[in-house]
Amino acid sequence: MNLLKQLCQIHAPSGNESGMKDFILDYVDQKKDKWVCQPEVFHGPELQDCVVLKFGSPKTAAFAHMDSIGFTVRYQNQLVAIGGPEVHSGYKLVGQDSLGPIECELEVNKDHQLFYKFGRAIDRGTDLVFKCEFEETDTEITSGYLDNRLGVFNLLKLAETLQNGVLVFSCWEEHGGGSVPMLVKFIYDKWQISQGLISDITWVTDGVYPGEGVVISMRDRNIPRKSYINRIIEIANSSDIPYQLEVEASGSSDGRELQISPYPFDWCFIGAPEENVHSPQEKVNKHDVICMIDLYKVLMENL
Structure with missing residues (x-):
């Protein structure tokens, strides 16, 4: 496999x-x-x-x-879903923007809005996916x-x-x-x-x-x-x-x-x-x- x-x-x-x-x-x-x-x-x-x-x-x-499926970085720390991902706070997301590799954390608020938690701002338009743990x-x-x-x-x-x-x-x-x-x-x-x-x-x-x-x-x-x-x-x-x-x-x-x-x-x-x-x-x-x-x-x- x-x-x-x-x-x-x-x-x-x-x-x-x-x-x-x-x-x-x-x-x-x-x-x-x-x-x-x-x-x-x-x-x-x-x-x-x-x-x-x-x-x-x-x-x-x-x-x-x-x-x-995945996520697109919007403004500030907002995310927009790509397709229909299952979402829960704490899921690890990965990707890359102009400043380098990204591993961040998904955050879902009580209104079911999606955000990322990371040490810096991520370029808008960057796509993120679940971290693969095979x-x-x-x-x-x-x-x-x-x-x-x-x-x-x-x-x-x-x-x-x-x-x-x-x-x-x-x-x-x-x-x-x-x-x-x-x-x-x-x-x-x-x-x-x-x-x-x-x-x-x-x-x-x-x-x-x-x-x-x-x-x-x-x-x-x-x-x-x-x-x-x-x-x-x-x-x-x-x-x-x-x-x-x-x-x-x-x-x-x-x-x-x-x-x-x-x-x-x-x-x-x-x-x-x-x-x-x-x-x-x-x-x-x-x-x-x-x-x-x-x-x-x-x-x-x-x-």
Whole structure:
């Protein structure tokens, strides 16, 4: 899990994903010679900070967002949330401004306003994230930003054996999305791909349990096409990989932007369930992570 630990420690809140983009490009350049199929790598100004890897003759694209929740420094010692972080006084925040590295403390007042405690003023506009404290046991991983560094990890592991498919690393998902409309046009125009998988992290709930396999989401706030979901479940059933079915009324992902795009794009959210969502102590079961990677391998080959 050393790669996952590295990913969790990269500073990349929504809008500032360039560090994650650079890591992915370096990783691909170092590892691709050992992969089953050599990918074409697409990045640059036309994709902003996003990255697309194309393998063989693709029929399916898997999407993972690179960004995380966090905070933006406002005026005086005020903070503005990026996305929907869990907030409690005492959480450690890290970042860097013109005067150097920052490790400060989050303070939440009785009106739920957010502030930082630090020995000096921090440049306005500086983004801060939870300090990463990665812990691993025989069965579990606890860390900030498993959402969605685990989704990125899944795609990078998938790349080792993928022969046909597109892997898409997107931006801004935690703060309302924004990059997927451009990305879906890019991959549809180039390869006429019209089906996708969302490599992201879901929640442990009253019907989804840690340690019982990867989660196939039948719906969240958005409803994907049932015939596509049924195909995925049929393939999962034939694979003998442990999985759980999720039905929720809230939550969203890059799948929403695929659904509302002007392209005939099917999608399904598939990911490991986690506890302590959007906190510095997000927790996943290793068995669920392994099931996630295994199911993506099967789906990318058979969809």
